[in-house]
Amino acid sequence: MTLHESLLQIMVRLPSDFEPYGSRERDSGDCSCGCKFFATLEGELGCDWGVCINTSGPRFGLLTFEHQGCPEFKSEDE
Numbered sequence: 001m002t003l004h005e006s007l008l009q010i011m012v013r014l015p016s017d018f019e020p021y022g023s024r025e026r027d028s029g030d031c032s033c034g035c036k037f038f039a040t041l042e043g044e045l046g047c048d049w050g051v052c053i054n055t056s057g058p059r060f061g062l063l064t065f066e067h068q069g070c071p072e073f074k075s076e077d078e
Contacts, residue, residue, distance in 0.1 A: 002057075003045070004045075004048065005051075006021075007045075007049060007063065008065065008066070010063075011062070011063050011064070011065055011068075012059075012063070013059070013063050013068075013070075014058050014071050015057065016058045016059075017068040017069060017070065017072055018027075018067065018068060018069040019066065020023055021068045024069070024071070026062070026069070028069070028073055029069070029075070030066060030067045030068065030069035030076050031050065031052075031065075031066045031067070031068060031069060031073075032066035032067060033054075033073070033074045033075070034075050035044060035073050035074060035076075036043070036074050036075065036076045036078065037052055037053050037059075037072070037073075037074060038050045038051075038052065038056035038059060038064065039051050039052075039053045040051075048065060048066050049064070049065060049066065050063075050064055050066065051061065051063060051064060051076065052064050052070070054072050054074075054075070056072060057070050057072035058070050058071070058072070
């Protein structure tokens, strides 16, 4: 099992995440679309993984896969 696969198994899944990780249909950008609150991990994992730093977001402080998304998405230029 790769490290990426291991992280997919332990990440917290919330109803507010986009399908297939949660219940929300994809209707906007996800973390990988330049969300200013997505703090990427260092190294190779930073291509796919980060931590949400939005204190009002449902994923605040959680390990997050770039495609999970949340309703609090804000682009880097907002």
